[in-house]
Amino acid sequence: MKTFQFMIFLIIVQSAAGQIASTSFEEPLSISGSYTDTGDPSMAHSLLDNSNEPLVNWVSAGGELGYQAYYVPYDSPGVGLTDGDPVGVSDSVATIGNYSDGAQGYRMSDCDGNFILEFEPVDLSGVTNPQVFIDFFIAATGYEGDGTENASGSDRLRIYVKDLSLGTEVDVLDTTGNDINDLGIEDSWITGMALLNENSQVQLVIEARNNSAAEAFFFDNVRFEGTLANTTFNNPEISIYPNPVKDILIVQSNSKETKEITIYDILGKMIWSKTTQEDILYLDPWSSGLYFIKIKQGKHITTQKLVVQ
Ligand SMILES: [Ca+2]
Ligand SMILES: [Ca+2]
Ligand SMILES: [Ca+2]
Ligand SMILES: [Ca+2]
Structure with missing residues (x-):
């Protein structure tokens, strides 16, 4: 559910x-x-x-x-x-x-x-x-x-x-x-x-x-x-690229606050999670396809489709 x-x-x-x-x-x-x-x-x-x-x-x-x-x-x-x-x-x-x-x-x-x-x-x-x-x-x-x-x-x-x-x-x-x-x-x-x-x-x-x-x-x-699907967030303070992504994902934000980043597969199952202040993420070698990335930073929470090549 x-x-x-x-x-x-x-x-x-x-x-x-x-x-x-x-x-x-x-x-x-x-x-x-x-x-x-x-x-x-x-x-x-x-x-x-x-x-x-x-x-x-x-x-x-x-x-x-x-x-x-x-x-x-x-x-x-x-x-x-x-x-x-x-x-x-x-x-x-x-x-x-x-x-x-x-x-x-x-x-x-x-x-x-x-x-x-x-x-x-x-x-x-x-x-x-x-x-x-x-x-x-x-x-x-x-x-x-x-x-x-x-x-x-x-x-x-x-x-x-x-x-x-x-x-x-x-x-x-x-x-x-x-x-x-x-x-x-x-x-x-x-x-x-x-x-x-x-x-x-x-x-x-x-x-x-x-x-x-x-x-x-x-x-x-x-x-x-x-x-x-658009590759920009509704929240203009955070952007991710490239999307589609291979192995290195950039999550950029105006804020220096810690980011809680979670990636889900298409069924909504969490497959990866990290709390970081870095902008550069080194992704695991997942199978290519559609995923969802959720980023929580301070009070901002935003979720977006992520295509892995
Ligand atoms: Ca032609
Ligand atoms: Ca004929
Ligand atoms: Ca013929
Ligand atoms: Ca012939």
């Missing part, structure tokens, strides 16, 4: 709408031409970037979200991406006229198998009303089959978000069960979206199956949005 009351108290936090993570595929260098897989097309494997070929992977440097590409063969394997295909980061607009945001996007064409793109997981700790958006463009052509078979005559596009905390999935788009041509979603940029779960770790995934140069899927402007 105490825990329950504690949680209600904590709902009174200032907040601000914002973008949590995004990519517009603008950071990687765009390289023209085809990508040629050097792996075995009869085996599922992660795709490697090759020199002087379009990049299929990206490691985030703190700006745009990263992503990793994989290939999964048909049940009866075809040539896959070993024959050289237009996939990966591109600035080519020959088919589409323009990208939906900026000069570059990501394309998946003539895969002769399944092209899987997994984005870097996104932490939704402390984010309320989280949502994901992604723009996609499906080139107008004669797709075959309804996508229910893992075969060359069964084109398919699925965009979904894995909730890594709950083990669930939510679709942004799934053409499985339909001939893509029957869905009326070709030849224009469409913004897909899905509602996500608060306080989860989530991962956007694209699964594309197509098998001709005319069959091409394009993607741009991926963004995770939501309302972020």
Whole structure:
């Protein structure tokens, strides 16, 4: 019961709408031409970037979200991406006229198998009303089959978000069960979206199956949005930073009075406590996630969400 009351108290936090993570595929260098897989097309494997070929992977440097590409063969394997295909980061607009945001996007064409793109997981700790958006463009052509078979005559596009905390999935788009041509979603940029779960770790995934140069899927402007808990205290005399925090937390105050600092886990269980006059706290290596920090200084008591990376 105490825990329950504690949680209600904590709902009174200032907040601000914002973008949590995004990519517009603008950071990687765009390289023209085809990508040629050097792996075995009869085996599922992660795709490697090759020199002087379009990049299929990206490691985030703190700006745009990263992503990793994989290939999964048909049940009866075809040539896959070993024959050289237009996939990966591109600035080519020959088919589409323009990208939906900026000069570059990501394309998946003539895969002769399944092209899987997994984005870097996104932490939704402390984010309320989280949502994901992604723009996609499906080139107008004669797709075959309804996508229910893992075969060359069964084109398919699925965009979904894995909730890594709950083990669930939510679709942004799934053409499985339909001939893509029957869905009326070709030849224009469409913004897909899905509602996500608060306080989860989530991962956007694209699964594309197509098998001709005319069959091409394009993607741009991926963004995770939501309302972020504010990192400033209601009490202006005390501030904490950074938040998210790794191991060193600064608790700064105008007053020189002793601070009683207590950290709780998400269930309201106290996991750490210290009475100090120092401003610098060296935190224990807790698992990443959402915590609450309570600071009592003289008559002031203030509680705030704390995200540990
Ligand atoms: Ca872009
Ligand atoms: Ca191919
Ligand atoms: Ca068709
Ligand atoms: Ca096809």
